[in-house]
Amino acid sequence: xxxxxxxxxxxxxxxxxAGAMAARAAAAAGADVAVVSKLHPLRSHTVAAAGGINAAxxxxxxxxxxxxxxxxxxxxLADQDSVEIVCREAAAAVVEMDHxxxxxxxDETGKLFNRPFGGHGLPRAYFAGDRTGLSLMQTAxxxxxxxxxxxxNEWAGTSIIVEEGRFAGIIAYNVADxxxxxxxxxxxxxxxxxxxxxxxxxxxxxxxxxxGLAMALRAGCALKDMEFVQFHPTSLHGxxxxxxxxxRGEGGIMKNAKGERFMERYSPKMLDMAxxxxxxxxxxTEANEGRAYPEGYVDLDLTHLGAAKIxxxxxxxxxxxxxxxxxxPAEKPIPIEPAQHYIMGGIATDNAGATAVPGIYAAGxxxxxxxxxxNRLGGNALLECIVFGRLAGTAAADFAQKHAQVxxxxxxxxxxxxxxxxxxxxxxxxxxxRIRQELxxxxxxxxxxxxxxxxxxxxxxxxNDLERRYANVRVGAKNKRFNYALLEALELKxxxxxxxxxxxxxxxxxxxxxxxxxxxxxxxxxxNWLTHSLAWQRGSRIEITYEPVRxxxxxxxxxxx
Amino acid sequence: xxxxxxxRFDPEQDEKPRYEEFxxxxxxxxxxxxxxxxxxxNEDPTLSFRRSCQSAICGSCAMHVNGRTGLSCxxxxxxxxxxxxxxxxxxxxxxPVLKDLVVDMDGFWDSVHEVDPFLQAGRDVPKxxxxxxxAKMDLLKIAQDCIMCGSCLSxxxxxxxxxxxxxxxxxxKAYRFAADERDGATMGRLMAYSEANGIWDCDTCLYCNEVxxxxxxxxxxxxxxxxxxxxxxxxxxxxxxAIAFYDTILKSGKLNEFTTANKSLGIRGMLRTSDVATKVIxxxxxxxxxxxxxxxxxxxxxxxxxxxxxxxxxxxx
Numbered sequence: 001x002x003x004x005x006x007x008x009x010x011x012x013x014x015x016x017x018a019g020a021m022a023a024r025a026a027a028a029a030g031a032d033v034a035v036v037s038k039l040h041p042l043r044s045h046t047v048a049a050a051g052g053i054n055a056a057x058x059x060x061x062x063x064x065x066x067x068x069x070x071x072x073x074x075x076x077l078a079d080q081d082s083v084e085i086v087c088r089e090a091a092a093a094v095v096e097m098d099h100x101x102x103x104x105x106x107d108e109t110g111k112l113f114n115r116p117f118g119g120h121g122l123p124r125a126y127f128a129g130d131r132t133g134l135s136l137m138q139t140a141x142x143x144x145x146x147x148x149x150x151x152x153n154e155w156a157g158t159s160i161i162v163e164e165g166r167f168a169g170i171i172a173y174n175v176a177d178x179x180x181x182x183x184x185x186x187x188x189x190x191x192x193x194x195x196x197x198x199x200x201x202x203x204x205x206x207x208x209x210x211x212g213l214a215m216a217l218r219a220g221c222a223l224k225d226m227e228f229v230q231f232h233p234t235s236l237h238g239x240x241x242x243x244x245x246x247x248r249g250e251g252g253i254m255k256n257a258k259g260e261r262f263m264e265r266y267s268p269k270m271l272d273m274a275x276x277x278x279x280x281x282x283x284x285t286e287a288n289e290g291r292a293y294p295e296g297y298v299d300l301d302l303t304h305l306g307a308a309k310i311x312x313x314x315x316x317x318x319x320x321x322x323x324x325x326x327x328x329p330a331e332k333p334i335p336i337e338p339a340q341h342y343i344m345g346g347i348a349t350d351n352a353g354a355t356a357v358p359g360i361y362a363a364g365x366x367x368x369x370x371x372x373x374x375n376r377l378g379g380n381a382l383l384e385c386i387v388f389g390r391l392a393g394t395a396a397a398d399f400a401q402k403h404a405q406v407x408x409x410x411x412x413x414x415x416x417x418x419x420x421x422x423x424x425x426x427x428x429x430x431x432x433x434r435i436r437q438e439l440x441x442x443x444x445x446x447x448x449x450x451x452x453x454x455x456x457x458x459x460x461x462x463x464n465d466l467e468r469r470y471a472n473v474r475v476g477a478k479n480k481r482f483n484y485a486l487l488e489a490l491e492l493k494x495x496x497x498x499x500x501x502x503x504x505x506x507x508x509x510x511x512x513x514x515x516x517x518x519x520x521x522x523x524x525x526x527x528n529w530l531t532h533s534l535a536w537q538r539g540s541r542i543e544i545t546y547e548p549v550r551x552x553x554x555x556x557x558x559x560x561x
Numbered sequence: 562x563x564x565x566x567x568x569r570f571d572p573e574q575d576e577k578p579r580y581e582e583f584x585x586x587x588x589x590x591x592x593x594x595x596x597x598x599x600x601x602x603n604e605d606p607t608l609s610f611r612r613s614c615q616s617a618i619c620g621s622c623a624m625h626v627n628g629r630t631g632l633s634c635x636x637x638x639x640x641x642x643x644x645x646x647x648x649x650x651x652x653x654x655x656x657p658v659l660k661d662l663v664v665d666m667d668g669f670w671d672s673v674h675e676v677d678p679f680l681q682a683g684r685d686v687p688k689x690x691x692x693x694x695x696a697k698m699d700l701l702k703i704a705q706d707c708i709m710c711g712s713c714l715s716x717x718x719x720x721x722x723x724x725x726x727x728x729x730x731x732x733x734k735a736y737r738f739a740a741d742e743r744d745g746a747t748m749g750r751l752m753a754y755s756e757a758n759g760i761w762d763c764d765t766c767l768y769c770n771e772v773x774x775x776x777x778x779x780x781x782x783x784x785x786x787x788x789x790x791x792x793x794x795x796x797x798x799x800x801x802x803a804i805a806f807y808d809t810i811l812k813s814g815k816l817n818e819f820t821t822a823n824k825s826l827g828i829r830g831m832l833r834t835s836d837v838a839t840k841v842i843x844x845x846x847x848x849x850x851x852x853x854x855x856x857x858x859x860x861x862x863x864x865x866x867x868x869x870x871x872x873x874x875x876x877x878x
Contacts, residue, residue: 101680476606
C-alpha cells in the first residue's frame with residue numbers, strides 16, 4: 001500500500017487562505033514547499049466568508065482603535081501582544097492583497113471602500129461585494145499557481161508523525177484511489193480551518209471536521225480555549241446558510257415575531273451592530289421567552305434598503321434568500337436564526353505560529369494565538385489568516401533551514417494502515433451517520449448558546465458514550481476510489497475527540513465570558529478565570545491546564561455596548 | 562416519495578456505466594444534493610459525489626441534472642421533477658468520469674493555469690492601495706466571482722468539438738486580468754488569448770452564460786476580449802473575420818461569403834478550405850455574388866451606431 005515517499009522542507013496541511021499564504025511565505029523564504037489539502041484550495045471554507053477584512057486604513061482610524069475593539073470584543077481573553085501584531089499589520093495586509101489582485105470594492109473616488117461591522121467603533125471592514133473570502137482566496141490561490149507550489153489536492157491528513165519529540169512528517173489518505181502515503185518534511189504548518197460539524201446547526205461546510213485540530217492534539221500539541229464557540233446570529237432558518245453581518249452593516253434590522261426591534265433591549269447603543277455573542281443570545285432569549293416565530297426564528301428586515309442597493313452591495317444575500325428560503329429580501333424579511341459559526345479556540349501557538357511540538361506550526365481558524373479570545377469580531381478571521389499564515393510560513397521555513405529531517409514514520413504509516421483496514425473490515429453494528437447526528441444534537445442542545453452544569457455534564461457523558469460506540473462503527477462502502485463513507489468515518493473520530501475537549505473545557509469554566517454563556521454562572525470572573533485553557537491528550541485522557549492571559553495596554557473592564 | 566435516477570460507474574468494478582433508481586423524499590425545499598446525501602447516508606454509502614459548503618459558494622458539487630449542469634446544492638428537486646416528469650443526475654460533461662458523479666477536473670484546471678491566472682504588476686505600484694475608478698473595477702464584475710465549479714465547461718459546445726479550446730471558465734479568468742486596471746500585461750495577454758484555442762474559438766452558443774450558477778458571464782467576457790483585441794490592433798484570423806463580417810453587414814445587411822472569406826482567410830486560406838466550397842456547389846447552395854442591400858438598411862445602421870455607442874460608454878468611463 002505504501003507508494004513513493006515525498007520529501008519537502010515545509011509541508012502545509014490545508015490549502016485555504018491561511019495555508020496558501022503560509023505556503024507562499026515559506027516558498028519566498030527559500031523553502032521547498034508542498035500543500036496537502038483535503039479539498040482543492042478554491043473549495044476551502046475561506047470562500048464562504050462573505051463580509052470583509054478589517055484594517056485601520058481610513059482617516060481618523062488607528063491600529064490602536066482596532067486593537068481595543070478586538071480586545072473588548074474578546075471579553076478581554078485575547079492575548080494583547082498578539083492582537084497588536086495583527087492590528088499593526090492589517091493595513092499592510094489589505095494593501096498587499098490589493099497589489100496581488102484582490103478586486104476590493106471601490107468608492108466613487110477610486111479608493112478602497114469600507115463598511116461597518118459589529119463591535120467596531122468605526123467602519124473598517126474592506127470588502128469585495130459580499131464575496132470577500134472568495135476574492136481573497138482566489139488571490140492567494142493565484143499566488144500558488146504563480147509560484148508553482150505543489151498542491152496535493154484531495155489528500156486528507158490522517159496523522160502527524162512526531163519522533164524524538166520533533167515533527168517528522170505526516171500520513172495522508174488519497175481520496176482519489178484510497179491509498180495512504182507518508183510525506184516527510186522538517187516543518188509543518190497546520191491550516192485546516194474549522195471544525196463546526198459537531199453542531200446540529202452550523203454555517204460550516206460538511207467538510208469542516210476539525211481534522212488538523214484532532215491530529216495536532218494526538219501529536220502532543222495543546223488545544224487552547226476550545227470552549228469558546230461562536231454562534232453567528234444570522235443564519236438562514238433551516239439550511240443555516242450564513243447571511244453575512246454586512247446585511248446589518250448595510251442597514252438591515254432584526255425584528256421579533258411581534259415586529260419589535262428587540263436589540264433595543266440588549267444593546268441600546270450598538271443595536272443590531274452589537275458583537276455576535278450578544279446578538280445570538282438576544283435572539284435565543286427572544287425564542288426562549290416566546291417572542292420569536294414558533295419555529296424559533298426572527299426576521300432580518302432589508303426591505304427599506306430597496307432592491308437596487310441589495311443587489312449592488314449584497315448580491316449573495318439576495319441570491320441565498322431567493323434560492324434557499326423563497327424570499328425576495330427587497331419585499332419580505334429574511335427568516336434567520338443563530339448557528340454555530342466559528343471556533344475561537346484552536347491549536348495553541350505563539351506569535352510566530354509555533355506549537356508545543358518543535359517543527360509544528362499552525363495558523364488560521366484551526367490555530368489559537370489568541371487573537372479572538374472569548375468572542376471574535378466579524379472581519380478579523382480573514383485578516384488572521386493572512387497575517388498569521390505569513391508569519392507561520394516564514395517561521396516554518398526558518399525552522400526547516402536550521403534543522404535536519406527527522407527519520408522515521410514507517411510505524412505511523414503502518415498504524416494508520418491498520419486503522420483503515422480495521423474500519424473497512426469491521427462488521428460492527430454502528431453507522432457513522434447515526435453517531436454523527438446524535439453528536440450534533442447533544443452539542444447543539446447541551447453545549448450551545450446558553451450553557452449550564454447539568455447539561456454539560458450530560459454532554460460529556462454522551463460524547464464519551466458515542467466514542468465507545470464508534471469502536472463498533474462499520475463502513476458500508478468497500479470501494480477504493482472516492483470512498484467518502486470511509487472518509488466520513490475518519491472525520492467522525494476527529495469530531496468526537498474535539499467535542500470532548502469543547503464540552504469538558506466548557507464544563508470546567510465556571511463563569512460567563514464572550515461566547516461562553518452560563519446561566520448558572522452569568523458573570524465574568526476575572527479573579528479566577530482570566531485564563532486560557534489548554535487541553536492536552538495524555539494517553540487516552542484529556543487533561544486541561546491553564547495559563548494567564550497576556551495583557552499589555554488594556555486593563556480588563558466591564559464589556560457593555 | 563419520488564424516483565431519482567443516478568449515474569453509477571466504478572471503473573474498478575464496472576465494465577460500463579449504468580443508471581440506478583432510488584426512491585427518495587422529494588418534498589418542496591429539498592435540493593438535489595439533499596437527495597444524494599439521503600442515498601449515500603441511508604441506502605448506498607458507495608455512491609460518490611463531491612460536496613462541501615452546501616451554499617453555492619465552494620463549487621464542489623456541479624453535476625448534470627435533467628440535461629443542464631449546475632450546483633446540486635442549490636437546485637430544488639421538486640420543480641425539476643414537476644417540469645420534466647423525471648429526475649436524472651449525471652456527472653458533468655466534457656470531463657472524464659472517475660467514479661459515479663465525480664469527474665476528473667485536471668483538464669479544467671490545466672486550461673485555467675494556461676491563461677496566467679494571476680495579476681502581473683505594472684511599473685507603477687503605489688505605496689498604498691491602487692486608486693481605480695469604480696466604473697473600471699466594475700468591469701471585472703462579469704467574471705470576478707467565478708467559483709470554478711466547471712458547469713460552463715460541462716456545457717461548452719466549443720470544448721466538445723475541440724478539447725484544446727481553453728473554455729469559458731479559463732477565459733473568464735483571463736478577462737478578469739486583461740480588464741483589470743492594475744494589471745500591467747494586458748497587451749501580452751490579449752495577444753496570447755488571440756492565438757488558436759483562445760477567444761476566437763468560442764462558437765457563441767451562450768450555454769456558459771446560461772448555466773453559470775452565480776451569474777458570471779463567460780461569453781460576455783470572451784466577447785469583450787475580442788473587442789479589446791481588435792481595438793488594440795491585434796491581428797488574428799478571428800479578428801479579421803469579425804471585421805470583415807461587420808463590414809459586409811454594414812454594406813448590405815447581408816453576409817457576403819466571398820468577401821468575408823477572402824478578408825479573414827486570404828486567397829491561400831480559401832484554397833485550403835476549397836473542399837467546403839466544392840460541397841456547397843455540389844449541393845447547389847451557391848450564394849449570390851453581388852448582395853443587394855436589404856430593405857431595412859437604415860435600421861441596420863442605427864443598430865450599429867447604438868452598439869458602438871454602448872461599447873464606448875462601457876470602455877471609456
